[in-house]
Amino acid sequence: MAVRSRHIEKKEEKVAQLKERFLSSKGLILVDFQGINVADVTDLRNRVREVGGYMEVVKNTLASRAAEPLECQELMEFFKGPTAVVSTEGDAVALAKVLSEFAKDNDNLNIKAGIIEGSFCTVDDVVKISTLPSKEVLLAKLLGTLQAPTAGFVRVLSGVMSGLVTVLNAIKEQKEKEEA
Numbered sequence: 001m002a003v004r005s006r007h008i009e010k011k012e013e014k015v016a017q018l019k020e021r022f023l024s025s026k027g028l029i030l031v032d033f034q035g036i037n038v039a040d041v042t043d044l045r046n047r048v049r050e051v052g053g054y055m056e057v058v059k060n061t062l063a064s065r066a067a068e069p070l071e072c073q074e075l076m077e078f079f080k081g082p083t084a085v086v087s088t089e090g091d092a093v094a095l096a097k098v099l100s101e102f103a104k105d106n107d108n109l110n111i112k113a114g115i116i117e118g119s120f121c122t123v124d125d126v127v128k129i130s131t132l133p134s135k136e137v138l139l140a141k142l143l144g145t146l147q148a149p150t151a152g153f154v155r156v157l158s159g160v161m162s163g164l165v166t167v168l169n170a171i172k173e174q175k176e177k178e179e180a
Helices: 002-024 038-050 060-070 092-105 123-130 135-179
Strands: 027-032 053-057 084-088 110-116 119-121
Touching: 002 060, 002 084, 027 092, 038 053, 038 092, 053 092, 084 092, 092 110, 092 123, 110 123, 119 123
Parallel strands: none
Antiparallel strands: 027 084, 027 110, 053 084, 110 119
């Protein structure tokens, strides 16, 4: 009896860990890795880790229990067959890029679905998200867009001031010639 209860405790502990990871993740993507050799899986795990992610193979029943608080019924349908959960608390776009690039090189990796920034994503959505620039690049573009009108206004004003100085300088030179 004690052996069974320890087994159940381990499962409950695992569900609690997964639930915490699922709730804190900005990006959560389910993948089917069946047919990928150990070296390639290790390579994928390393790539995921480089972008601040975590990849774990989980039992579907435990993962589906842990995903219940996400209130995303669409995701529950994908807890079938061999499933690895890839998650990140960082840049979800970078994680999607890593998985999409790896899937292009390795036909055996299939992206099933995911939740990115709280929204359910199909395979196509994950692939589209992977084509986006990184968050830093998007913020830089936004900042450039916001600064453009101000920078243009400053250039116009400096052009007006430069023209005024040129006209005043020409008047000064003309008066000096008249006095001489």
